[in-house]
Amino acid sequence: MGSRSVPFFNYPHVFVAHEEELMSVIQDVGRRGAYILQRDLEEFEQNLAQFTGAKHALGVANGTDALILALRVAGIGSGDEVIFASHTYVATAASVHFVGATPVPVDCRTDHLIDPESVKAAITPRTKAIMPTQLNGRACDMDSLQAIADEYNLLIIEDAAQGLGAQYKGKCAGTFGLAGTISFYPAKVLGCFGDGGAILTNDDTLYEDLYALRDHGRNSKGDVVGWGLNSRLDNLQAAILNFKLQRYDQEMVRRREIASIYQEHLADLQALLLPPAPGSEPDHFDVFQNYEIEAECRDELKADLREQGIGTLIQWGGKAVHQIDVLGLSASLPYTEKMFTRCLMLPMNTSLSDQDVEYVCEKIRRFYSKD
Numbered sequence: 001m002g003s004r005s006v007p008f009f010n011y012p013h014v015f016v017a018h019e020e021e022l023m024s025v026i027q028d029v030g031r032r033g034a035y036i037l038q039r040d041l042e043e044f045e046q047n048l049a050q051f052t053g054a055k056h057a058l059g060v061a062n063g064t065d066a067l068i069l070a071l072r073v074a075g076i077g078s079g080d081e082v083i084f085a086s087h088t089y090v091a092t093a094a095s096v097h098f099v100g101a102t103p104v105p106v107d108c109r110t111d112h113l114i115d116p117e118s119v120k121a122a123i124t125p126r127t128k129a130i131m132p133t134q135l136n137g138r139a140c141d142m143d144s145l146q147a148i149a150d151e152y153n154l155l156i157i158e159d160a161a162q163g164l165g166a167q168y169k170g171k172c173a174g175t176f177g178l179a180g181t182i183s184f185y186p187a188k189v190l191g192c193f194g195d196g197g198a199i200l201t202n203d204d205t206l207y208e209d210l211y212a213l214r215d216h217g218r219n220s221k222g223d224v225v226g227w228g229l230n231s232r233l234d235n236l237q238a239a240i241l242n243f244k245l246q247r248y249d250q251e252m253v254r255r256r257e258i259a260s261i262y263q264e265h266l267a268d269l270q271a272l273l274l275p276p277a278p279g280s281e282p283d284h285f286d287v288f289q290n291y292e293i294e295a296e297c298r299d300e301l302k303a304d305l306r307e308q309g310i311g312t313l314i315q316w317g318g319k320a321v322h323q324i325d326v327l328g329l330s331a332s333l334p335y336t337e338k339m340f341t342r343c344l345m346l347p348m349n350t351s352l353s354d355q356d357v358e359y360v361c362e363k364i365r366r367f368y369s370k371d
């Protein structure tokens, strides 16, 4: 195989791959002058609810706002503790901080998702909620988390920013707890062309509260029923998301195909730990937002792949949330800390050809055969 360039993510591709159709979506919205809280947003919310099986879906400005609004309407605030996996985006913990509560980081397991044992060990009389991150397009062990939540009377609010379409026992990420949140950041599994987010919930009262909170406190009749903010999902972004959601099944299929190619070519390498293969566990349906491996000599591998034109990424800039000193969330989380010396994300997106993926595998195999 000759040399080629395999960028980690191809930002122009998400537009160019459907340029003509997207231009007509944008033109249609513009010609209708439909910018804020218009029919495209309503339709997208309905389609998203239907796709996930949630009773309600509400578009908001971004995935971080989604978390903050969800925590706020759930009544979480000053004096409360919220448990989250430290292997997550800093936004998960920041949302807890910004409602006045204390984020409590816990460990993850070999699939890189929250460890229920670690959750249990972190519970105090002040614990109010568990906020599991449905990381890398995979849902957590929700039965174990629900059992803990039931035992200790805790809420579950899911950070499903990376988990749209991922399932656990046939149920979609984002629909397990009181509320779940999604991000439509451009590089997410379902990305728009800017910022966007959504909140999923089956709770009618919570939905009404969120509906008003995201739009200056106004209810569906336009009456101000309380204090509110402006955290609306742009109608133009909603129109684009509607277009992409219609093709989302293919997106999931292709990501799982790519994961299968990695699995096929890399599974026998002792130096690597791969994510669970698609279809290998009956309880899980993973959508591979990321393909995050653990690798011996990770930094050398990353540099070597860079030289071969292959882009890789270490998630969150190489630190779990509790390792970001300025945030002051000190904890001792053995698996997470070891993992952050070893974790690496390989290219995973629908701009990749089978040959691109095979090229990445070939270069990884060559790296480990050197010594």
Ligand SMILES: *Cc1c(COP(=O)(O)O)cnc(C)c1O
Pocket: 062, 063, 064, 065, 088, 089, 091, 092, 133, 159, 161, 162, 183, 184, 185, 195, 196, 197
């Ligand atoms: C992307 C992401 C967020 C934040 O979403 P934004 O839309 O960028 O605000 C939160 N949590 C996780 C796990 C994410 O990956």
